[in-house]
Amino acid sequence: MTYGPSSGQLVRPPEHHHDEPYVPVFTGARRDELDTILSRYPTKMAALLPALWMVQDTYGWVSEPAVEEVASVLDLTPAYVKGVLSFYTMYHQHPVGKHFVQVCTTTPCNVCGAEDVVKAFLEHTGCGELGVTSPDNRFTVIEVECLGACGFATPVMINNEFIESVTPERVARIVAEHD
Amino acid sequence: MGFPHPSHERETPVLSKYFGDPEARTLAGWRARGGYASFEKALGMDPVEIQNIVKDSGLRGRGGAGFPTGIKWSFMKPDGKTHYLCCNADESEPGTFKDREIMRWTPHALIEGVAIGAHAIYAETAYIYIRGEYSEPIRIMQAAVAEAYAAGILGANAMGTGKRVDVHIHRGAGAYICGEETALMNSLEGRRGNPRIKPPFPAVAGLFGQPTTINNVETLAAVPHILREGAEWYQQLGREDNPRSRGTKLFSVCGNIARPGNYEVTMGFPFGEFLNDMCGGALPGREIKAVIPGGSSVPILTREEAENTFMDYEGMVASGTMLGSGGVIVFDDRQDMVRQIARLARFYAHESCAQCSQCREGTAWTTRILERISAGQGNARDFDTLLSIADNMTGKTICVLSDSCATPVVSGLKKFRHEFEAKLGPDHSRGVVPVLLTSNRTVAA
Numbered sequence: 001m002t003y004g005p006s007s008g009q010l011v012r013p014p015e016h017h018h019d020e021p022y023v024p025v026f027t028g029a030r031r032d033e034l035d036t037i038l039s040r041y042p043t044k045m046a047a048l049l050p051a052l053w054m055v056q057d058t059y060g061w062v063s064e065p066a067v068e069e070v071a072s073v074l075d076l077t078p079a080y081v082k083g084v085l086s087f088y089t090m091y092h093q094h095p096v097g098k099h100f101v102q103v104c105t106t107t108p109c110n111v112c113g114a115e116d117v118v119k120a121f122l123e124h125t126g127c128g129e130l131g132v133t134s135p136d137n138r139f140t141v142i143e144v145e146c147l148g149a150c151g152f153a154t155p156v157m158i159n160n161e162f163i164e165s166v167t168p169e170r171v172a173r174i175v176a177e178h179d
Numbered sequence: 180m181g182f183p184h185p186s187h188e189r190e191t192p193v194l195s196k197y198f199g200d201p202e203a204r205t206l207a208g209w210r211a212r213g214g215y216a217s218f219e220k221a222l223g224m225d226p227v228e229i230q231n232i233v234k235d236s237g238l239r240g241r242g243g244a245g246f247p248t249g250i251k252w253s254f255m256k257p258d259g260k261t262h263y264l265c266c267n268a269d270e271s272e273p274g275t276f277k278d279r280e281i282m283r284w285t286p287h288a289l290i291e292g293v294a295i296g297a298h299a300i301y302a303e304t305a306y307i308y309i310r311g312e313y314s315e316p317i318r319i320m321q322a323a324v325a326e327a328y329a330a331g332i333l334g335a336n337a338m339g340t341g342k343r344v345d346v347h348i349h350r351g352a353g354a355y356i357c358g359e360e361t362a363l364m365n366s367l368e369g370r371r372g373n374p375r376i377k378p379p380f381p382a383v384a385g386l387f388g389q390p391t392t393i394n395n396v397e398t399l400a401a402v403p404h405i406l407r408e409g410a411e412w413y414q415q416l417g418r419e420d421n422p423r424s425r426g427t428k429l430f431s432v433c434g435n436i437a438r439p440g441n442y443e444v445t446m447g448f449p450f451g452e453f454l455n456d457m458c459g460g461a462l463p464g465r466e467i468k469a470v471i472p473g474g475s476s477v478p479i480l481t482r483e484e485a486e487n488t489f490m491d492y493e494g495m496v497a498s499g500t501m502l503g504s505g506g507v508i509v510f511d512d513r514q515d516m517v518r519q520i521a522r523l524a525r526f527y528a529h530e531s532c533a534q535c536s537q538c539r540e541g542t543a544w545t546t547r548i549l550e551r552i553s554a555g556q557g558n559a560r561d562f563d564t565l566l567s568i569a570d571n572m573t574g575k576t577i578c579v580l581s582d583s584c585a586t587p588v589v590s591g592l593k594k595f596r597h598e599f600e601a602k603l604g605p606d607h608s609r610g611v612v613p614v615l616l617t618s619n620r621t622v623a624a
Contacts, residue, residue, distance in 0.1 A: 151439035
C-alpha cells in the first residue's frame with residue numbers, strides 16, 4: 001500500500017544560497033500558528049520541537065539564522081536551540097537533496113532484504129553512496145533505524161511521504177516519480 | 180485482526196476490530212460504532228471509580244513494562260496541583276508496529292482512551308507524543324483531534340459537562356530513546372531527550388515538574404472498551420491458569436514469516452499455534468530458526484522454545500524472555516544470527532543518548548566486536564569480552580537502553596554459539612586481536 005504525500009511535504013526553495021538574506025519563518029500566518037502551539041503548553045520552551053519542524057517544513061533544513069530566529073521567538077539562547085536541534089536525527093543541519101530518502105535497514109527489514117533496497121536507491125538516484133546528495137540535488141539517501149512499519153518491509157520515507165513494502169524492483173519507478 | 184490480512188478465526192479483535200475500515204477513522208463513523216459513549220459515561224464518574232474499574236479489569240501496561248494501569252492511575256491524588264497525562268506513541272522498538280495501526284485506523288479510539296485517562300487522573304491536559312517518522316498517523320490523529328474539538332467532545336466544556344479536557348498532538352523528531360518515559364517528558368518540554376534519574380517518579384514530579392502519568396497507546400485504547408463492557412468482561416479474557424495477565428494483546432509479526440501483520444489474541448495464547456497457524460509459519464521451503472517475541476530488547480528464543488511458550492507476561496518469563504511490546508521478529512534458516520545480532524547492536528549504538536558511559540561506550544564496543552566477528556576476524560576471547568561488557572551494561576545506567584543492547588547479545592551467544600564459533604577462522608581461535616576501546620559515535624550513518 002502506498003500513500004501520497006502528506007500536508008507537511010517539505011518545500012525547498014529552488015536556489016538557496018548561504019549569502020542570501022534570511023527570510024524569517026515566524027511572520028503572518030505562521031506566527032499565528034506558532035501562537036496557537038504556544039497556547040498548548042505552560043512554557044515557551046515546549047514549543048521548540050514544533051518550531052523547528054515549522055522551519056524545516058519551510059526551508060528543508062535548519063540554518064544558523066533559523067536557529068537564531070527560533071531562539072529569539074522562544075526566549076532561548078541560540079546555543080541551547082542548537083543543542084536540542086543536534087540531538088534529534090530528523091532535523092537537517094545542512095541542506096539535503098530535494099527528496100530526502102530514508103530506507104529502514106534495522107533487523108526486521110534487514111532479514112527481508114532491506115540492504116538490496118538501499119543499493120537500488122543509491123544506483124537509481126545517482127547518489128552513489130549514503131548521505132551524499134546526487135549531482136542534480138534531487139536526492140539524498142540514508143539508512144535509517146527502525147521506521148516502525150516492520151510488517152511492511154521495507155518501508156521508505158521520502159521527505160514526509162511514507163512508502164511501504166518497497167522491493168528493489170519498485171525503486172526505479174519510485175525514483176522516476178520524484179522529480 | 181491480522182491486518183493487512185483477513186481476521187483469523189482464533190483472533191479476538193477488540194482494538195483491531197476496525198483496522199482496514201476507513202469509515203472508523205471519522206468521528207461520525209466512530210460514533211456509529213459506539214464511540215465516545217464511554218467517555219461520556221466516564222465524565223459522570225468519580226476518577227477513583229474509573230481507577231477501580233481499570234484495576235479490577237487486570238489491564239497492564241502494553242508498552243513493555245506491564246505495570247498495572249489502574250494502580251498507576253491511583254498514584255494520582257486530587258492534590259490541587261496541575262496534572263498531566265502523556266500518551267506514549269513514540270513506537271520505535273524494532274519489530275513493533277501496533278500503535279501505528281491503532282492511530283491510523285482508529286484515531287478516535289485513542290483520543291477517547293486518552294480523554295478518559297486524563298479525567299481518571301485529575302488532569303485537564305493530555306499530550307500524545309508521536310514519533311516524528313509516523314507522518315501518516317500524525318496527520319490522521321491531528322485531523323481526528325480537530326474533529327473532536329469541533330464537536331465539543333474536547334475543550335473547556337467537554338461533552339457539555341463543564342469539565343475541561345484538552346488533548347494535543349506533539350511530534351517527535353527521530354530519537355528511539357524518547358520512548359523512555361522520562362526522556363519523552365524532557366523532549367516534550369523542548370529539551371534533549373535524555374532520560375531522567377528516578378526518583379522522583381513521574382507521579383510526583385513529571386512533565387513540567389507536575390504529577391504526570393505516562394501510558395502506552397495500546398493501553399489507553401483498551402480503556403473505552405473496558406468501561407463499556409465492564410471489568411469482568413476484560414478479566415475473563417486470557418488463559419484460565421494465569422490470573423495475572425488478562426485481556427487481549429496486539430502482536431506485530433515481522434521478519435521471515437508467511438503473513439506478517441498485527442494479530443490480536445487473548446493473553447496466554449499458545450505461541451506455536453500463533454506462529455505456525457495464524458501467521459502462516461515459515462516462508463515456503465524455509466524453517467523458522469529463532470524468534471524475538473517482544474521487540475528487539477528481549478532475549479531471543481529458539482524455535483523449539485518459542486513453540487512451547489504462552490503469550491502473556493508470565494508465560495514469556497517462564498521461557499526466559501519477556502512479553503515486552505509484543506513485536507515478534509522471526510528469523511529463518513537463511514539468516515546469519517551473528518550478522519543480525521550485530522545489526523541490532525548497531526541500532527542501540529546509534530540510539531544511545533550518550534548520557535551514561537556504560538551505554539555510550541558499551542553499545543559502540545559491542546557493535547564493533549560483533550561486526551568484526553561477523554567479518555571473520557574475531558577470536559575466541561571476543562566472546563568473553565562481549566559478555567563482560569554486557570555485564571557492565573546491565574542494571575548500571577539511568578534507563579534500560581544499555582540493558583536492551585546487552586540482552587540479544589547474551590541470549591544470542593548462549594543459544595547460537597555454534598554460529599559465532601563458526602565465524603572464527605582456525606587461526607583466530609586462540610589469537611588475540613586487540614579491541615579498540617574508544618567511543619565511536621559515528622558507528623551508524
